[in-house]
Amino acid sequence: MTVPANERFEDAPDGWPAWPPRIPELTHAISDSVARILQDGQWGTYPETTAKTLAEAARNQPGVHETGVHQQCTAETVEAACQIVETDRRGGRSNVAEATNAGRRARLCSSGTSAIELALRALGVGSHKSSRQATDVILSAYDYPGNFRTIELLGGRPVLCDTDPVATSIQSCSVTGLTPSLPSIESIQSPPGSVLLVSHLHGQLADSTALANLCSDRDWMLIEDACQAFGAGTIEINAAGEDVFHPVGERADWTTYSFGGSKPVTCGNGGALMTPSEKRFHQLRGIVDRPSDTFPMSPLQCAALLPQLPLVSRWNAIRCENALKLSQLDWESVGCMAIWDDNPAVIRAPYKFPVLAQDAETRSRVLAALKQIQLPCGEGFRSMHRTSDRRSSKPVPLDNAEILSDRLLVVDHRALLADDVADRVKACLRTIAGGSRIRSD
Template sequence: MDLPADESFDVFSDGWPAWPPRNAELTQQIERSVREILNDGQWGTYPETTAANCDQPGVYDRCRAAVGQAANEWAAPEGLDSFGSASHVRLCPSGSSAIELALRALGVGPAGGKRKAATKVILSAYDYPGNFRTVELLGGRPVLCDTEPTRGIRSGRSPAGISLSSKAIQAIQAPPESVLLISHLHGQVVDSGGLAELCRQRRWFLVEDACQAIGAGRIRELANGQTVFVPVGTLAEWTTYSFGGSKPLTCGNGGALATEYDGKFQKLQAMVDRPSDTFPMSTLQCAALLPQLSWLNRLNRIRCENARRLSELDWAEVGCAAIWDDDPAVVRAPYKFPVLARDAATRSKVIAGLRSIGLPCGEGFRAMHRTSDRRSDKPVPLINAAKLSDSLLVIDHRALLPPDVADRVRECLAEMS
C-alpha cells in the first residue's frame, strides 16, 4: 500500500514528509484550482453571487458537495455502497466553529426563559479541550464520562482505550434534549450504533466530532443481508469536520458540519445567514481544499497500513503499548497514532527517543478530569481518562505516509530498550 515513486511526498528538515503536503501532482492540482478562481474572479465574490450568475456550480458549491462525497461514498471500501449520506453540508471557518454551530443549532445554552437549567452536554473527559470550552462558551453544562479501559497492555498492544466508554455513558442521567458529543480520536472509531439507540431512548441529541476522522466508518450488514459502509456521523443529528493546518485535509483553517435533517439545517441557516454568511470559509480555501478531497481515501489506506505495522512493534520493551485494533469491520482515518506509556516519566523518555530520529510526536490531550465542580459534572469515575492524560503519546499522521516508518521506529525502540 506504499505510494508510487511519482506520488511520494517531499520531506521536511526532520526527515519526514512535510506538511502541508508537498507532492508534485497534488501541488499542480491545487495551483490549477486556485488559478482558476483568480482568473474568473470567484476569489473576490460571494458564493451566492457566483451561483446566481453562472450556469455551472462555483468552487464553493463544488467543494461543499465534494466534502460530503469524501466523507461518505468516496470512503466506502471497494465493492460496498455507502449507507446514508448527509444531504446538507455547511462549510465554516474551523472544526471548533463547526462544533459551536452544531451545539447552537441544537439549542445548547444557559438556564433562562423556557430552559430551567443549562443544557447538559455529555462528552469524554479525554477529548479535544476546545469541545469542553465551547460548551462553556454557550452556557451549557459539561458532563464528563470516562474512556474505555485498555486491555492487553503488557503485550505491547491494546485494542481499546481511547474512545469514550458506553458503560459510563449508560450510567449518566441527563434530561431529554441533552446532547451526547462523541469524538473519533487518534485513529479510533467509536461504535456509535448503540449510543444512537441510547440517545433515541433518552431523547438526547447526538453530535459526532469527526474532525480527526473524515472518511472513517464501519462495515455492517443490514437487515436485508446487504453489506454496506456506514460513515461516521450517519446516525447523528450533526457531524463535524476540520480542515485546519495540521489535519490530513488542510486549507490552513476551515471546517464543515453536516446533517440529513432538513429542519435542523434550516435552523442553522437562519442563525448564520444575516443575510451574508457570518461563519464563512473563503473561496480561496475551497479552491485549495477541493483537489485534496479525491486523495483522501487512498492516503487514509496508506496511513492505516503503516499504523498496523507500527502496532506490531515491540512497544512493551520500552514500557508502552500501541492502542490499535485490526477489526476488519472498521474503516479508519488515522490522524494520530496512539501509544500508551506505563507512566508520565516513561512517556517523556519515549518521546525524547522518538524525537531523536526526528519523528513528529508528542503528548496526547490534557484531560478535563481535574476541572472543578463549578465547571463540570463528574457523575462517573474518570480513571481511564486520567491515565491517558498522564501517559499517552501520539505520532503525527505525516509520519504514517513513508513505507519505512515501522522499520525506522523499530530501530529506535531497540536503541531505547
C-alpha cells in the same frame, strides 16, 4: 486525479513527509483549481452570491462554471471522497465500498471548532439561559479541550464521562482505550434534551450505532466530532451482497469536520457540518446567515480543498497500513502499549497514532528518544477530570481518562505516510530498551 502507486511524499527538513503534502500532481491540481476561481472572480465574492454571479457570467462567457466552488463542497461530494478501497488480506482482492449519502446536508464553516459551536447552538445549547437550567452536554473527560471550552462559552453544562479501559489482545497492543465508555455514559442521568458530544480520536472510532440508539431511547441529541476522522466509518454488506460504506455520524443530529492546517485534508482553515435533518439544516441557516455567512469558508480555501478529496481514501489506507506495522512493534520492551484495532470492517482515518506508557516518567523518556530521530510526536490531550465542580459535572469515575492524560503519547499522521516509519521507530525502541537495561545493570 490520482497519485501514482510509487509516488513518494517529499520530506520536510526533519526527514519526515512534509505537510501539506508536496506532490507534483496535487500541487498542479490545486494551482489549476485556484486559477479557475481567480479567473472567474469567485475569489472576491460572498459564497451566497457566487452562483448567481457565475450564472450571469456564463450567458456571456462560454466555459465559465455555473456552479460555485462552495456548491461543489456538498455532503455528496465530501462523502463520495470517502469511498473505501480495501485489500482482502486472504485473497488479495481489491474491494470498493461505495459511500452512502443518507440524504445528509452539508454546511461549510470557518473551522472545526466553529462547526462544534454551530452544532451546539443549532441544538439550542445556551439559547434559553434566562428561562431554564443550562443544557447538559455529555462528553469524554479525555477530549479536545476546545470542545469543553465551547460548551462553557455557550452557557452549557459539561458533564464528563470516562473512556474505555485498555484491553490487551496481543503483546504490546490494546484494541481499546480511547473512545467514550458506553457503560459510563449509560450511568449518567441527564434529562431529555441533553446533548451527547462524542469525538473520534487518534484513529479509534466510538460505537456510533450504540450511541445513536442510546440517544434515541433517552431523548438526547447526538453530535459526532469527526474532525480527526475524515473518511472513517464502517463497512457492512447489504442485501445484494455488496459492500456499503457508512461514514461516522450517519445517524447523528450533527457531524463536524475540520480542514485545519494540521489535518489530513487541509486548506489551512475551514470546517464543515452535516445533518440528515432538513429542519435542523434550516435552523442552522437562521443562525449563520445575517444575511451574509457569519462563519464563512472562503472560495480560495474550497478551491484548495477539492483536489485533495479524491486522495482521501488512498492516504488513509497508507496511514492505516503503517499504523498496523507500528502496533506490531515491541512497545512492551520500553514500558509502553500501542492502541490499535485492525478490524477489517472498521475503516479508520488515523490523525494520530496512540501509544500508552506505563507511567508519566516512561512517557517522557520514550518521547525524548523518539524526538531524537525527529519523529513528529507529542503528548496526548490533557484530561478535564481535574476541572472544578463549578465548571463541570463529574457523575461517574474518570479513572481511565486520567490515565490517558498522564501517560498517552501520539505520533502525527504525516509520519504515517513514510514507508519506513516502522523500521525507524523499531530501531529507536531497541536503543531505548538497550539503554534501560544498561541503567538497570
